[in-house]
Each structure stands twice: as structure tokens, then as C-alpha cells.
Amino acid sequence: MASDVLRMDWSRLLETSRYGRNDGNTGIRSPFQKDIDRIIFSDHFRRLARKTQVHPLNENDHIHSRLTHSLEVASVGKSLGELIGVYLEEKGELPEALQPTDVGEAVQAACLAHDIGNPPFGHSGEEAIKDWFKSKHDIFRHIGPEYEADFTRFDGNAMAVRILLSTGFQRIGMSPTYAVIGALLKYPWPSFKAAKDKFSYFQTEAEAMEKVADTLGLIRLDGRYSRPPLAYLTEAADDICYRIIDIEDGTEMGILDEQFMYDRFARALGLDSSGRYAWLPEAHFRQRNSVLRAKLISEATQEAAALFEVYYDEIMTGTFDVKSSLMEKSVTGICRTIHDVYEQTKGTLFLSRRKATLELGAQNALGRLLDQTMADVDKFCHARQSGLNDKIKALIGPEAMDDISGEDSHCQYKVMMTIVDYISGMTDHYATNLCRKLLGLGY
Known part of the structure; x- marks a missing residue:
């Protein structure tokens, strides 16, 4: 490789100091274990228990929530990181002060945090927020296009970064290590540079990202930063889990046949003719799926780590195709099999009658909440009194806007972002119940 090619350095990528504060590395816990603990014990993480993964407001206890999904992704991410x-x-190339387990913990922490910024009702909630803002052109009269894109392209990934960096709702964050922030940056560019509405930070975090990128030694590439290498592992852990688990949940919901996973994956795993697993076809479908899931995750994790090694130089120089992923680089392996089966199946999974009905309701609910909370948003900052504004402040909590001044040129943008902080932090049940109350249907 040419000596003048820019290359990231692990001594910086695995930086253990913290954004916002540095409380030292004392005690028996590693810096990354402290990140894990802070995330797990946060109210943001706790609320994931009542946020949709795929199937909203589900009463079947076997169906995944954002919480169970995040825990599973973290388990896979830890293995990938250690490999x-x-x-x-x-x-x-591993810094002398660190062990392979430290890399595993850094990825594990990022995986635990990767969905804490997701709004209620899963991806349909993201779409509802974007669609509402796209239909409200007048609300952006005092806001520049790069700020407008934060709302019309709203993404839970950027909200997760906002929460971690102490810049989100009520300004209370977790001050994570720089390495963990890097492992979370799957899309290290702002909203107005986003492809397919995927980005990792809002304009409120643009200045913070400058510091993060400088600390980690990220490469500047045409209006964006190079992806930190650990972010590929966070992404791979998420890709492996949601593809397999969405299919498994589909069989639990009766959207897919109970035999589906066996029919599609047993041969690829070498289980269809194995004496040890001769009992599998006749087992209860949950027991059968459990065996298949474990085998799929184990083999996919090993393959994803191997693919990271194959594309290592491209990853370290920022030349890896940003439109691709480790899983998508698999040609004939188990990752390719999982990817292809998921692509063939997701139309059925995402357009089931129950899911479609509830998601339409979810979109209406979030639309109503935004109608109410954003009604007089321009009056917050332009010296016009509104009794409705006082009610919205009381609902959200007046301290959330205490440091936003009408003298600030970005006042309205910050007020709108604070309201979006509030709404995106809601659980499915809280959003549904609040919407009913605002409609006068229940108290």
C-alpha cells in the first residue's frame, strides 16, 4: 500500500477518555464496562422494553421488543469485538494497555446503545415523524435547509448519539468513551449529506462530532468522516440479529409457517442429514428455531469477523464502500444465505394485516402528537405569547427549554428538536395513551 494513503490508528480509535468529562480509569471496571453499565441502567435503555422492534403493541411475550433485540445484538457484538x-x-496493532476483551466491551456498549434513540412504533415511527415534517413547509420559514433535513430525514441513529453526548432532552447524557461513540457511528455524516435518510448526527451535535472525529483520527472524506472500524462490527451484529430474529418472530406470529426456518436454513447449516439432529424436524417449532438460531448466529459471527479481516485495509483507509456492509460482502457463506432469505421474506413480514393496521394507527398517533406540540412553535422565539406554548412547556417539563433563548438565531430549531426529543423518547404505550388523552378519549 502506498505510504501516502491516510490510515486510521487503533491507539486513537480505542481512546478510553470520555466526551464531556473524564472521571479517570480507577476501580476494577474497565472504561468500556463503565459505558455498558451506564447504558443498561439508563432510563432510555429501560424504555426499550416497551418500544416496537417489528410488531407493535404485541401481547405475545415471545416477540422481541427493542430491549431484547438490543441485548441480543450486544451479545453478538461482544463476540465480534473479541474476535x-x-x-x-x-x-x-492492539494498544499495549488493552486486551481483546476490551474491544469486545467497546462494541458491546455501542450495540446496547444503538437503538436508544428510536421513536415509538419502530421504523414506522421514524417514517411518521419524517412525513409529518415534510408536509409542514411553513414551519421551516426561519430554519436553514441543513437544519430542516434533521426533521424531514429524522433518524433514530442520530438521536442515539444525541442522547449519549449529553446534548439531548434535559441535557443529561452518559459521557461515553470516545471509542464507544466511534463504534456507534454507522453513518458519520449529517442529515443533509444522508443517503436513504441514514445519518449519525443532527446539527446540534455537529460541533461535538468535530471533536470526536479529531480524537479518533477519522479521515475526512467529501463532507463526511470515514466510518470508525468498530462501527462495522456494531452494524454486523445488528444485521445478523434482526434478520434472523425478524424471521423467527414471523413464525411465532403465524405470518410464516412454523417449518419455515428449518426449510430455509437446515441444509445450509448441515443439519438436514445429521444424525445428531435427526429429531429436529419433529421438534416443537420454538425448540427447532432455537437450535437453528444459535447455529446461524454462531456461523454468521465467525464469517463477519473473517470478512472484516479480508476488507481490513479498505476499512482502515476509509475506502470500504459506504453503501455496503460486512454481511452484504458475503458471496456464498451463511451471511449471504441469511441476507437472501430475509430479502425474499421481508415483504410478507412487514405487510401482515395486523402490523399494517397498527402502523397506520401509530402514524396517526404521532401525527396528532406533533400537531399538538408543534402548533405554535414559532411563537416560542419571536416575542409572541401563546397560552398553548405554556401548556406544551408544562407537558414536556419547563426545564427542558430553560437554556433556549429568543436571542439565539437557532432558537426555533432548538425548540423543535427538544419537542422531537420528547416524542421520540416515548414508549409505544405512552404515545398511544397520551394521544387518546389529547383527543379527549381517556384520562
């Missing part, structure tokens, strides 16, 4: 930690150690 790559061993690889870096063998190459002599």
Missing part, C-alpha cells in the same frame, strides 16, 4: 481484538493483537 477482532485477537486479530489486532496478532497483528501487533
Whole structure:
């Protein structure tokens, strides 16, 4: 490789100091274990228990929520991180003060946090927020296009970063290590540079991202930053889990046949003719799916780590195709099988009658909440009194807007972002119940 090619450095990518404050690395816990603990014990993480993964407001206890999904992704991410930690150690690129387990913990922490910014009702909630803002052109009269894109392209990934960096609702964050922030940056560019509405930070975090990028030694590439290498592992853990688990949940919901996972994956896993698993076809479908899931995750994790090693130089120089992922680079392996089956199946999974009905209701609910909370938003900052504004402040909590001044040129943008902080932080049940109350249907 040419000596003048820019390359990221693990001594910076695995930085253990913290954004916003540095409380030292004392005690028995590693810096990354502290990140894990802070995320797990946060109210943002706790609320994921009542946020949709795929199937909203589900009463079947076997169906995944955002919480169970995040825990599973973190488990896979930890394994991926440790595998790559061993690889870096063998190459002599792992900083001397760190162990492969530290790399695993950094990825694990990012995986735990990867969905904490998601709004209620899953991806349909994201779409509802974007669609509402796209239909409200007048609300952006005092806001520049780069700020407008934060709302019309709203993304839960950016809200997760906002929460971690102490810049979100009520300004209370977790001050994570720089390495964990990097592992979370799957899309290190702002909303107005986004492709397919995927981005990792709002304009409120643009200045913070400058500091994060400088600390981690990210490469500047045409209006964006290079993806931190650990972000590929966070993404791979998420890709592996949601594809497999969405299919498994589909069989639990009766959207897919109970035999579906066996029919599609047993041969690829070598389980269709194995004496040890001869009992599998006749087992209860949950027991059968459990075996298949475990085998799929194990093999996919090993393959994703191997693919990281294959594309290592491209990842470290920022030249890896940003429109691709480790899973999509699989040609004939188990990751390719999982990817293809999911692509063939997701239309059925996402357009089931129950899911479609509830998502239409969810969109109406979020639309109503935004109608109410954003009704007089321009009056917050332009010296015009509104009794409705006082009610919205009381609903959200007046301290959430205490440091926003009408003298600030970005006042309205910040007020709108604070309201979006509030709404995106809601659980499915809270959003549904609040909407009913605002409609006068229940108290």
C-alpha cells in the first residue's frame, strides 16, 4: 500500500477518555464496562422494553421488543469485538494497555446503545415523524435547509448519539468513551449529506462530532468522516440479529409457517442429514428455531469477523464502500444465505394485516402528537405569547427549554428538536395513551 494513503490508528480509535468529562480509569471496571453499565441502567435503555422492534403493541411475550433485540445484538457484538481484538493483537496493532476483551466491551456498549434513540412504533415511527415534517413547509420559514433535513430525514441513529453526548432532552447524557461513540457511528455524516435518510448526527451535535472525529483520527472524506472500524462490527451484529430474529418472530406470529426456518436454513447449516439432529424436524417449532438460531448466529459471527479481516485495509483507509456492509460482502457463506432469505421474506413480514393496521394507527398517533406540540412553535422565539406554548412547556417539563433563548438565531430549531426529543423518547404505550388523552378519549 502506498505510504501516502491516510490510515486510521487503533491507539486513537480505542481512546478510553470520555466526551464531556473524564472521571479517570480507577476501580476494577474497565472504561468500556463503565459505558455498558451506564447504558443498561439508563432510563432510555429501560424504555426499550416497551418500544416496537417489528410488531407493535404485541401481547405475545415471545416477540422481541427493542430491549431484547438490543441485548441480543450486544451479545453478538461482544463476540465480534473479541474476535477482532485477537486479530489486532496478532497483528501487533492492539494498544499495549488493552486486551481483546476490551474491544469486545467497546462494541458491546455501542450495540446496547444503538437503538436508544428510536421513536415509538419502530421504523414506522421514524417514517411518521419524517412525513409529518415534510408536509409542514411553513414551519421551516426561519430554519436553514441543513437544519430542516434533521426533521424531514429524522433518524433514530442520530438521536442515539444525541442522547449519549449529553446534548439531548434535559441535557443529561452518559459521557461515553470516545471509542464507544466511534463504534456507534454507522453513518458519520449529517442529515443533509444522508443517503436513504441514514445519518449519525443532527446539527446540534455537529460541533461535538468535530471533536470526536479529531480524537479518533477519522479521515475526512467529501463532507463526511470515514466510518470508525468498530462501527462495522456494531452494524454486523445488528444485521445478523434482526434478520434472523425478524424471521423467527414471523413464525411465532403465524405470518410464516412454523417449518419455515428449518426449510430455509437446515441444509445450509448441515443439519438436514445429521444424525445428531435427526429429531429436529419433529421438534416443537420454538425448540427447532432455537437450535437453528444459535447455529446461524454462531456461523454468521465467525464469517463477519473473517470478512472484516479480508476488507481490513479498505476499512482502515476509509475506502470500504459506504453503501455496503460486512454481511452484504458475503458471496456464498451463511451471511449471504441469511441476507437472501430475509430479502425474499421481508415483504410478507412487514405487510401482515395486523402490523399494517397498527402502523397506520401509530402514524396517526404521532401525527396528532406533533400537531399538538408543534402548533405554535414559532411563537416560542419571536416575542409572541401563546397560552398553548405554556401548556406544551408544562407537558414536556419547563426545564427542558430553560437554556433556549429568543436571542439565539437557532432558537426555533432548538425548540423543535427538544419537542422531537420528547416524542421520540416515548414508549409505544405512552404515545398511544397520551394521544387518546389529547383527543379527549381517556384520562
